[in-house]
Amino acid sequence: MYVEPGIHLMQGDEAIVEGSLIAGCRFFAGYPITPATEIAERMSRRMPQVGGVFMQMEDELASILAIIGASWAGKKAMTATSGPGYSLMQEGLGYAVLTETPIVITDVQRGGPSTGLVTLPSQGDVMQARWGSHGDYGIIALAPSSAQDMFDLVIRAFNLSEEYRNPVVILADEVIAHVREPVKVPPLEEIKIVERRKPSVPPEEYIPYLPDPGEWVAPMPAFGEGYNMLVESVMHDEFGHRIGTDHAAAERTIKRVYYKIEKNVEKIAMYETELMEDAEIAVVSYGSTARTSLRAVREARKLGIKAGILRLITLWPFYDKIIEDIASQVKAIVVPEMNMGKIVREVERAAKGNAEVMSLPKVGGVLHHPDEVLSVIKKAAR
Amino acid sequence: MIPESEFENVLAKKYMRTEIMPHAFCPGCGLGIIERIILMAFEELGWDEWEKTVFVSGIGCSGWVPLYFRRDAAHTLHGRALAFATALKASRPELNVIVVMGDGDSMGIGGNHLIHAARRNIGITAIIATNMLYSLTGGQMAPTTPEGARTQTTPYGSIEPNFDLMELLKAAGATYLARWTTYHFMQAKNSLKKAVKHKGFAAIEILFQCPTYAGRYILNKPDPRDMLQWFKENSVPLTVAKKKDPEELKGKILVGEFLHRTDRVEYTEKLKELEKRAKGG
Amino acid sequence: MATVRVSQIAVSDKLCKGCYLCIWACPWNVLEISEERNWRGVKKPIATKIENCRACRLCEYYCPDFAIQVIVDEEEEKKLLEVEERYEKPWLRRIEKRNEIVSRGVWWLES
Numbered sequence A: 001m002y003v004e005p006g007i008h009l010m011q012g013d014e015a016i017v018e019g020s021l022i023a024g025c026r027f028f029a030g031y032p033i034t035p036a037t038e039i040a041e042r043m044s045r046r047m048p049q050v051g052g053v054f055m056q057m058e059d060e061l062a063s064i065l066a067i068i069g070a071s072w073a074g075k076k077a078m079t080a081t082s083g084p085g086y087s088l089m090q091e092g093l094g095y096a097v098l099t100e101t102p103i104v105i106t107d108v109q110r111g112g113p114s115t116g117l118v119t120l121p122s123q124g125d126v127m128q129a130r131w132g133s134h135g136d137y138g139i140i141a142l143a144p145s146s147a148q149d150m151f152d153l154v155i156r157a158f159n160l161s162e163e164y165r166n167p168v169v170i171l172a173d174e175v176i177a178h179v180r181e182p183v184k185v186p187p188l189e190e191i192k193i194v195e196r197r198k199p200s201v202p203p204e205e206y207i208p209y210l211p212d213p214g215e216w217v218a219p220m221p222a223f224g225e226g227y228n229m230l231v232e233s234v235m236h237d238e239f240g241h242r243i244g245t246d247h248a249a250a251e252r253t254i255k256r257v258y259y260k261i262e263k264n265v266e267k268i269a270m271y272e273t274e275l276m277e278d279a280e281i282a283v284v285s286y287g288s289t290a291r292t293s294l295r296a297v298r299e300a301r302k303l304g305i306k307a308g309i310l311r312l313i314t315l316w317p318f319y320d321k322i323i324e325d326i327a328s329q330v331k332a333i334v335v336p337e338m339n340m341g342k343i344v345r346e347v348e349r350a351a352k353g354n355a356e357v358m359s360l361p362k363v364g365g366v367l368h369h370p371d372e373v374l375s376v377i378k379k380a381a382r
Numbered sequence B: 001m002i003p004e005s006e007f008e009n010v011l012a013k014k015y016m017r018t019e020i021m022p023h024a025f026c027p028g029c030g031l032g033i034i035e036r037i038i039l040m041a042f043e044e045l046g047w048d049e050w051e052k053t054v055f056v057s058g059i060g061c062s063g064w065v066p067l068y069f070r071r072d073a074a075h076t077l078h079g080r081a082l083a084f085a086t087a088l089k090a091s092r093p094e095l096n097v098i099v100v101m102g103d104g105d106s107m108g109i110g111g112n113h114l115i116h117a118a119r120r121n122i123g124i125t126a127i128i129a130t131n132m133l134y135s136l137t138g139g140q141m142a143p144t145t146p147e148g149a150r151t152q153t154t155p156y157g158s159i160e161p162n163f164d165l166m167e168l169l170k171a172a173g174a175t176y177l178a179r180w181t182t183y184h185f186m187q188a189k190n191s192l193k194k195a196v197k198h199k200g201f202a203a204i205e206i207l208f209q210c211p212t213y214a215g216r217y218i219l220n221k222p223d224p225r226d227m228l229q230w231f232k233e234n235s236v237p238l239t240v241a242k243k244k245d246p247e248e249l250k251g252k253i254l255v256g257e258f259l260h261r262t263d264r265v266e267y268t269e270k271l272k273e274l275e276k277r278a279k280g281g
Numbered sequence C: 001m002a003t004v005r006v007s008q009i010a011v012s013d014k015l016c017k018g019c020y021l022c023i024w025a026c027p028w029n030v031l032e033i034s035e036e037r038n039w040r041g042v043k044k045p046i047a048t049k050i051e052n053c054r055a056c057r058l059c060e061y062y063c064p065d066f067a068i069q070v071i072v073d074e075e076e077e078k079k080l081l082e083v084e085e086r087y088e089k090p091w092l093r094r095i096e097k098r099n100e101i102v103s104r105g106v107w108w109l110e111s
Ligand SMILES: Cc1ncc(C[n+]2csc(CCOP(=O)(O)OP(=O)(O)O)c2C)c(N)n1
Pocket: B059, B060, B061, B062, B063, B078, B101, B102, B103, B104, B105, B106, B129, B131, B133, B134, B135, B136, B137, B142
């Protein structure tokens, strides 16, 4: 049923499909779009084999609503798309946020704006991932850097989405989706899978949007289980009832869907550091850019420059503290990105002026060359 | 004698979230009658059917209809109810999935999902509440607004022809179709019972009185009683209409059961079969 | 003249919006507009000629607000209270529970 444990040569999009099935994904809805199409194609073959449902929808507006519907049917559900489709999904994403619906959205980023650079990689959607839908909310976004990450992070994404009852976005890019690399698949029993928490009280005592004391989210029943859920896109109170003029209830709801993510950043944030112990220059990087950045940092070390790298795996919620710590240690922080400079704004904010922050933007559909990163590291070291 | 202060009709007590009633609809709004049509159908279908029924709706006054039922309901986004419902049905074919949409919701912003749900012939019951305009936003033109009608966005009269939902869905592949008005609550209830039991995409269009906007702007009948009277006098049963020539039927509402096909396999049945093949069975 | 004796036609203070579709629907002119106004300022319909009522229930069917109910006899009255007890009441208790929890102040608002 699942891919055998062991080491397999896999493409990123294959790894994400196999990982999601192991995570328990049993519904996939999508609409073809380069460079995410392969995920849908693989899903169409694999999903029925594990007893799940694959649906090619009429558009991305339908795709995201479909996975929300499947989630309320009690299934773990995912969609995959790229820039134009991801833009179409923003309203639906907000619906998932406000109704606290666990879903996973994979955005295989391509160059924009608009139809843009159809087949070429980009990291242009990182801010859209945070702020794309209207209103205030928290969101989790993970940035894979390898085929292995695609496998591991999609499992993590499903787990986080269940734990926080929130959409989780995987911000991949064309390079990561198509790279073919060895992927280690651990034995099933070693993989942590978070299952949906169901109510333990009878329906008449259950308050759908009121977490138990100290918890951030309430348990979530599926449709048809007698709990009479209201999955309400209008601002609602703890019952899912429209708030009318009860502003206090609206504040409670909005603040909870915001804080349940933002205040748990310590638990959600994942990152990796390399050569940071004695570093004086830090490269803060994510996604496929982290691969070139690492090479540049190693080159810099060969030249005697004390450079290190922080790879952000969780982009959102943004982990200010790790940047703050690094800023107090290093002289300069270099932020290479395949966009005009987006996450660098967050880095700058979190660094609080304790280190010089240097943006290294790249657009047009090509990765940075390691030498480009290296030259900025050199400049920073001067 | 039962005290009248906090009283609710027995159907409301049995099926509705009385704690959030009276509902938000204007006095005399036909959406309440549509609620009653649904509940009367389930009184006859039985509690077991009710327990496996779930609702999905879009945004619009009509989107509020199922939110008053003590049942699972998703109030989705404007136009997107069928996309949610499609996945719900595909994931849990044993559930009765009933979708309530406005005319603008279903045929305007959600038109794409509507035709594709019909094309798939997925076993959903769609109730389309037609009031010939957009009411939640204050009375603008909808795809069902009659040509020439004045609304808030057609002050000179609409220059656009309107959709005929029955013809649209017939072509798209739906397998059960009926149209009634709130005047015809009994017939609508009977059609709904059939639709819930039907294996395939079923749509029932119910013209309802929106005295506040359609009454005032389109029909010049701001009193709900006049609107119901108008429905009564201007609707023609299909059987009768067949004998009349098209000129006579201009401006009339054709009501009845438009289609009942059993020759197309329902979508989730095909899904099951596909799964068997994928598993090599 | 009527073959049925109807004991009460209840019209809810809480729900009636005064659209008078019930009056429009009644074939036997049982209902009239009363003089008193309810909480929303609406003059409810009242069964002034209840003796004419044939319990056809058209008034109920056309009432969009679930506000009116023909109660034929004690049997029906009893059934109504049973429905209330079994289907409605169990769901009302959780409202107090929510209010109590919320009034104590919820943890996620304290920053
Ligand atoms: C994407 C989006 N666009 C516009 C709106 C505003 N809007 C809310 S309801 C509605 C029209 C409702 O008309 P209809 O579907 O006919 O329902 P009715 O209110 O008439 O029952 C519109 C345009 C919205 N909620 N979402």
